[in-house]
Amino acid sequence: MDALHGPADVLGALDWHTSLAMFWFMVLLEIPRFTFAFLVVAGQKLAQALRPGSGQSMADELLLESLKVSIVVAGHNEAHAMRACIRSLREQTRRIDEIICVDDGSTDGMREVLAQLRAEGLIDIALCNQDRCGKVAGANLGMMLASGDIIVNLDADCSYDRDAIELLIAPFVDPNVGATCGSIGIRNHTASVVASYQAIEYIISIGLGKRVQEFLNIVTCASGAFGAFRRECFHQIGGNEPASGEDFDMTMRIRRAGWSVRFVADAWCFTDALPTFGGLVRQRRRWDRDTVRIRLRKFRSSFLPTKGSWRSLETVEQLEFIIMTLLPTLVFPLYLGGMLLFLGSGLFFIIGAVALVYIFLELCAFLLAVFISGRFPARTVLELLPFLLTSGLFNGGVMRLVRLYAYFEEWVFRTSKDDRYSPSRVQRIAAIY
Amino acid sequence: MNTVLRLRPTEKFRCVLFPRDDNITIPDGWTKSGIDSGDWPFTIVMTTPLADPLIDRLLKRVNDPLVPLISLLPDDRDWFDASGPGCWEQALAITERLEKLPEQIRNSANPEDIILARLHSRDADMTASYNTTQPGMVSYAALGGRLDAPAEAANKLVQRDCLSRSFFDRLHICPQCRGSALNVREECHACRSPQIDEQAIVHHFRCGYEGLEKTFKRSDGGLQCPQCNDMLRHIGLDYDKPGSAIECQSCNSINDTPAIGFVCMGCRAWHDAAQMPVRDWFSYKMTPAGTRTLLAGGVGELAPPDRSDTFKLILQQALQHETAFQTPFQVLRGVFAGDAATQTHNLRLASRTEDLVMDVLRSALRPVDTVTRHDNGVLILLPHMDREGIEPVIAEIEQRMSEVVRTDPGLRLDILSRREAEQLLEEL
Numbered sequence: 001m002d003a004l005h006g007p008a009d010v011l012g013a014l015d016w017h018t019s020l021a022m023f024w025f026m027v028l029l030e031i032p033r034f035t036f037a038f039l040v041v042a043g044q045k046l047a048q049a050l051r052p053g054s055g056q057s058m059a060d061e062l063l064l065e066s067l068k069v070s071i072v073v074a075g076h077n078e079a080h081a082m083r084a085c086i087r088s089l090r091e092q093t094r095r096i097d098e099i100i101c102v103d104d105g106s107t108d109g110m111r112e113v114l115a116q117l118r119a120e121g122l123i124d125i126a127l128c129n130q131d132r133c134g135k136v137a138g139a140n141l142g143m144m145l146a147s148g149d150i151i152v153n154l155d156a157d158c159s160y161d162r163d164a165i166e167l168l169i170a171p172f173v174d175p176n177v178g179a180t181c182g183s184i185g186i187r188n189h190t191a192s193v194v195a196s197y198q199a200i201e202y203i204i205s206i207g208l209g210k211r212v213q214e215f216l217n218i219v220t221c222a223s224g225a226f227g228a229f230r231r232e233c234f235h236q237i238g239g240n241e242p243a244s245g246e247d248f249d250m251t252m253r254i255r256r257a258g259w260s261v262r263f264v265a266d267a268w269c270f271t272d273a274l275p276t277f278g279g280l281v282r283q284r285r286r287w288d289r290d291t292v293r294i295r296l297r298k299f300r301s302s303f304l305p306t307k308g309s310w311r312s313l314e315t316v317e318q319l320e321f322i323i324m325t326l327l328p329t330l331v332f333p334l335y336l337g338g339m340l341l342f343l344g345s346g347l348f349f350i351i352g353a354v355a356l357v358y359i360f361l362e363l364c365a366f367l368l369a370v371f372i373s374g375r376f377p378a379r380t381v382l383e384l385l386p387f388l389l390t391s392g393l394f395n396g397g398v399m400r401l402v403r404l405y406a407y408f409e410e411w412v413f414r415t416s417k418d419d420r421y422s423p424s425r426v427q428r429i430a431a432i433y
Numbered sequence: 434m435n436t437v438l439r440l441r442p443t444e445k446f447r448c449v450l451f452p453r454d455d456n457i458t459i460p461d462g463w464t465k466s467g468i469d470s471g472d473w474p475f476t477i478v479m480t481t482p483l484a485d486p487l488i489d490r491l492l493k494r495v496n497d498p499l500v501p502l503i504s505l506l507p508d509d510r511d512w513f514d515a516s517g518p519g520c521w522e523q524a525l526a527i528t529e530r531l532e533k534l535p536e537q538i539r540n541s542a543n544p545e546d547i548i549l550a551r552l553h554s555r556d557a558d559m560t561a562s563y564n565t566t567q568p569g570m571v572s573y574a575a576l577g578g579r580l581d582a583p584a585e586a587a588n589k590l591v592q593r594d595c596l597s598r599s600f601f602d603r604l605h606i607c608p609q610c611r612g613s614a615l616n617v618r619e620e621c622h623a624c625r626s627p628q629i630d631e632q633a634i635v636h637h638f639r640c641g642y643e644g645l646e647k648t649f650k651r652s653d654g655g656l657q658c659p660q661c662n663d664m665l666r667h668i669g670l671d672y673d674k675p676g677s678a679i680e681c682q683s684c685n686s687i688n689d690t691p692a693i694g695f696v697c698m699g700c701r702a703w704h705d706a707a708q709m710p711v712r713d714w715f716s717y718k719m720t721p722a723g724t725r726t727l728l729a730g731g732v733g734e735l736a737p738p739d740r741s742d743t744f745k746l747i748l749q750q751a752l753q754h755e756t757a758f759q760t761p762f763q764v765l766r767g768v769f770a771g772d773a774a775t776q777t778h779n780l781r782l783a784s785r786t787e788d789l790v791m792d793v794l795r796s797a798l799r800p801v802d803t804v805t806r807h808d809n810g811v812l813i814l815l816p817h818m819d820r821e822g823i824e825p826v827i828a829e830i831e832q833r834m835s836e837v838v839r840t841d842p843g844l845r846l847d848i849l850s851r852r853e854a855e856q857l858l859e860e861l
Contacts, residue, residue: 129675242641429638
């Protein structure tokens with residue numbers, strides 16, 4: 001190692017079996033994930049190019065046109081964002097039959113904003129909880145009262161492409177589709193380095209990850225920020241259940257109820273990423289705790305074929321999570337520790353070499369995702385390119401350690417029961433797994 | 434009829450009894466006359482209560498708004514200058530004061546002269562009072578119902594300092610018929626039906642269901658959640674009621690608050706609360722200047738001073754100064770071009786916003802600058818300012834507007850050239 005002067009020399013000097021011994025983590029757990037995503041997305045693009053005219057039939061269009069669409073926007077202290085959100089909805093190419101807004105105990109004048117929007121005819125129904133009951137209860141109130149055939153659940157701090165709703169509801173021509181979700185992009189990627197990392201992460205995970213899930217018919221989460229639900233399906237599963245991660249939880253229940261969940265890649269919603277590292281860590285800890293609680297506790301029956309509710313596709317989806325997410329997270333510190341034990345200070349060369357591979361993979365994934373989505377202007381891509389040098393390490397290293405910690409605290413301490421996502425009086429009683 | 438009158442011994446005051454009743458004895462000093470006799474002044478004496486339309490027809494026939502009208506029987510309607518015991522004495526006092534008025538006032542058809550003459554002759558203030566028989570719901574007893582739009586004329590007299598005024602009340606008026614006989618009611622936002630009910634919203638903690646109380650089944654011991662069938666027994670522990678919703682019994686629409694609607698009792702028109710204009714009513718008192726104007730012959734045909742005249746005068750002066758002394762000035766014309774939605778859906782908000790804009794303009798400009806409303810916008814005159822100096826002023830105005838005015842009125846400011854300023858002067 002002494003003769004080597006840098007990570008690039010390390011990569012060049014190793015034979016294949018030494019490389020495998022050094023980089024087994026990447027070779028076994030990272031590269032297959034990227035490769036599979038590349039193959040699926042490239043295959044889809046190729047198929048699309050070969051069959052350009054496979055659009056909707058006239059009957060499909062008539063059916064879609066006849067569907068009544070209700071939109072529900074529930075929020076707490078979203079007065080500042082509400083008008084912009086509603087305006088972007090009123091610009092939609094698809095007719096929106098009903099907009100319901102729920103103010104969940106806001107103290108920032110959101111109720112007055114809603115009253116004003118209603119007076120201007122921009123929304124149809126405004127509802128108000130005097131006391132905060134949580135996002136779940138607010139969304140349930142609006143969605144239960146919605147009269148549309150399709151109920152679209154949105155976040156107030158998001159804005160939407162003009163054709164977002166039209167595209168989002170298109171899969172509902174298939175009567176088996178219970179829910180759809182669209183792509184979510186970051187609009188404040190220049191706010192901070194952390195926001196840029198998140199923008200890159202969203203582009204790759206939406207552009208590749210979600211497309212792969214759609215290909216395998218295992219879409220895991222119809223986001224609460226941008227998801228559409230068939231009314232019949234929503235009422236069948238009983239709406240959102242309390243506690244955070246309700247969108248992920250509901251998606252799992254929808255699939256288990258026999259409905260299909262579809263991802264519409266071309267329907268775009270944009271939101272602001274958290275600009276600070278602390279905020280990002282808190283958010284991801286909450287998401288990852290929810291993942292453990294919902295996947296490994298609430299829906300652990302996916303792993304038990306003897307259970308009556310067992311469905312092979314759900315087990316495939318859970319295995320995909322275990323192999324692609326849980327396992328790399330658990331193994332990552334072991335890999336780092338082992339390398340430190342065997343290589344001592346040479347570890348830093350290996351980490352450097354790993355970083356080079358990460359940069360290469362991230363760059364390929366990023367460019368492919370940008371190309372596939374066709375949604376990001378060249379300026380955005382150029383602004384994000386410098387951050388690709390470190391985003392791989394950040395997302396693959398730092399955030400993986402955050403995830404590991406979140407898994408640990410949830411698995412050992414069940415920390416999610418103390419989340420402040422809902423008010424304490426609700427959190428205390430709500431059925432938490 | 435036992436009133437003691439202080440009549441001048443040599444004069445006979447004329448009165449017209451209506452309906453004519455020869456059995457009624459009139460006090461000494463009075464003589465009976467006819468409406469068409471041409472004698473002036475005379476007093477109309479009601480011998481029996483008559484319906485309003487009849488009195489109205491009678492007064493139209495008399496066609497003299499200053500003629501006193503009294504009723505021998507007690508009657509508190511605005512028509513009468515006096516009624517019941519003592520009415521002859523009051524009629525006499527009014528007649529004496531009328532006689533002292535200049536000839537041109539007695540013959541004037543100008544509402545402002547009539548107001549001054551009536552207030553002076555009746556020795557009364559123009560005090561506003563509620564009157565449900567009037568479309569505007571307010572009347573002035575001192576005017577005896579003789580003028581169609583007394584408040585407008587009185588406000589012109591206030592501008593001339595002939596009257597002073599004090600606030601009485603603010604009433605909504607129907608945009609269609611201008612009446613204030615309105616029924617204010619709570620309505621459904623969707624169909625505007627007043628048939629609405631308020632219901633509690635119930636939130637079940639355990640399953641997260643939140644809905645109207647009526648969706649929960651009532652059974653022994655409490656409510657049953659429609660989603661999970663759990664019993665809700667203990668408020669605060671099992672569930673709470675975080676709010677309420679208004680449900681329409683006509684169209685089943687639900688909202689958090691009812692809409693407010695107005696139905697005009699006069700023309701039956703329905704209006705949204707946000708569209709309802711308001712009108713301020715005042716009580717008025719004659720000032721010494723009013724008395725002087727009256728005794729000097731009244732206001733005549735002169736128009737009251739207009740605020741835009743001030744602007745016109747200053748603009749005229751600025752143009753002359755620029756010609757004579759090369760002192761530059763700038764004129765800005767602002768037009769409220771914006772937010773049609775606000776203007777259509779909430780006229781009052783639009784009006785308040787424009788008031789706020791005026792405040793912002795005054796705060797952003799120098800004390801020597803002049804701002805006035807003009808058509809659908811504003812005019813701003815900035816003396817001693819060249820073309821280079823105006824751009825920072827516009828930037829400052831736009832900056833203040835963005836900070837203070839939350840509802841964008843779409844004010845667009847244009848700098849007028851000298852030629853345009855001259856054209857503006859002609860328009861004014």
